[in-house]
Amino acid sequence: MTFKSLHQQPVPLLLPNAWDVSSALAYAAAGFPAIGTTSFGLAAAGGRPDGGRASQQATLALVEALRALPVHLTVDIEDGYSDDPEGVAAFAAGLRVAGINIEDSADGELVDPVVLVAKIAAIKRQAPELFVNARVDTYWFGRQATVERTLERARAYVAAGADGVFVPGTIAPADLRSLTGGVEAPVNVLAHPTLTLSELGELGVRRVSTGSLPYRAAVDAAVRVATDLRDGATPPAATSYHAMQERLVRFQETKPHEG
Template sequence: MTGAAALRALHHGPGLPLVLPGPWDAGSAKAFADAGFPALATPSAGVAAALGYADGEVPPDEMFAAIGRIARAVDVPVTADVEDGYGLGARELVARLAEAGAVGCNLEDGDRTTGGLVDADRQTDRLAEVRAVAGDALVINARVDTYVRGAGGVAETVRRGRLYATAGADCVYPILAPPEELAELAAGIGLPLNALAVPDGPAPRELGALGAARVTFGPWQQRRAMAAIAAKARELRGGG
């Protein structure tokens, strides 16, 4: 079974979500894999922070290099958040993901230039191009930014999710969707749904019960790790 097939097979559906920790470097990736997680999902914001950049400002070469270090450190499938694809054509994007060792990716429909959303038909064409180039060798998680951008609720998210399904997406990620709307979104879109676990929000199992087939954490695990390091640094400084 290829890495993409193995990752795809882990999507069992709502009730038993695939929990994907978010490593930001090789060390954190190895820690998560050693703990027994069957797959990992790199967060663009967490990787950016680890590299010393703001979210969305990492040069593509550095991002793919970081993904490569993470993928090489573990023996489990790695899916990578590559934001909007960095303006790369489908063929180059798929090639660079494969070179880095990633078997899946997030592709978002938020427009970082305008602060709105990319036209849904244009994003559908983009996803279809990536699928045509990658074949079955890439698990595509189509991120829908309607809730992030304040550009529509359930109806628009379902409309976009259905379009992305026709383009060959394996799953849909309505980032920051209210937990109480997950079941309606999952039923309306008809693909495995990715939910974001946030601090003080529902736990992964709860998100699964609400309709999520997979759960990711964005940059929160990296931020918590750095907060723990900062606290230890203050303790050491105070004791010195």
Template sequence: MPAVDLAARFLALHRPGTPLLMPNAWDAGSAKVLAALGFAAVATTSSGFAATLGRHDGDVTREEALGNAADLVRAVDVPVSADLENGYADEPAAVAATVSAARELGLAGCSIEDHTGRGEDPIYDAGLARDRVEAAASASGPLVLTARCENYLHGRPELRDTLARLQAYQEAGADVLYAPGLRDLGEIRTVCAEVDRPVNVLLVRGGPTPAELADAGVARISVGGAFAWSALTGLVEAARELLTGGTGFLDRAAPTRTVIDAALG
């Protein structure tokens, strides 16, 4: 399917009150499994992909992230959205170049964050952050552009500033708005009511359930690196079991192998 059609299909899946459940895959194989299980779209995960390279989140290059996104696009027929972190650049023109490169991959969407990844106060100045989103939007073409406000992940749980930033990103051309780390239902309801774009919310441990988020007006729910960490949890548990002479992991893996074999064709 042409990328423009995939993008339109992807955006149409964002329905406030009936949110798109969008898992984050870390490689082509996990993307195939998720698509085969029935998810209507998938996204990349910067932290999950970094782990496959033996690195922490934020230690992946632009070229590596785009290569991973291209792998997912080739692997599945559903829309794919790429986590492009901060665009791998500070200046708006360089962010636009990253989004333009992503556009050539056949993606349906991408996201851009408003933090530098550096220092004790890593959030970009509000004006520069808006300019970065505007540059990304100018280069995105049919891609569904998600603009992220990172306040709540970086020690700035300030709803007023977060909402002002999201509204600015909306005006700058973002198609979807996202403030990862929001977990208070009242604040989530406020964000959904005060912006005119679909809102994505990250599932967090101890936070609202998908049903509660739907009732709050959320249009998309993602999991970040949680699925990758769940997979690695299985690895750690199986490895520890083997180190103590156990083999129960073989029995636990057998049913899953059937699902994976079917997904991989």
């Protein structure tokens, strides 16, 4: 199936977000047809806070490593890592992936929607087949966090060429239904704290991202392993060293060799 068609199924596409090669390989082994990246996970793994275009180099390196995977790859590029629409478009096109996620905020603040409109239009001119998921950060930052203001931004991005709209943040079911019914593009949300995948689908949501949740849960699990062992517990079950090593060996063998 094409990446776009995965957004047109009865149940929303669940998109797990990877922060390194091993997490992406594990998602692929679990049968996920598409994998995203997480800017928070990439920045945090390198010891930097999210935002401020901190994830650019790590994102490039991870994308380069993951192109050999037989899955659709969509990449979180924050705000495009530039204020120049043509520069953003060149960067996005050069990734050679199925999709990108690009947001309408910078340094923790919403930007004028015309800024993202210009970037989306430039991207679609340079890479018309790239699935552009336009992230609306109204609910995420609690600013202009109404259905009306969010739809104003979302509709402008779709008119500019966006293929999907991402509205992160905890959103009431009634507002979700209004958002999905008010924009002519698949709506993406983060995994909801109280609604299941099927329930989100009934509200019109077509894609659900894990975001940085798996990365944060993995850090918690690592601490729990160490503290449990310190406190006298037995080691937990986990994928064996040999199984993960074999997965990495096979992955290296599938990667194209330079020269």
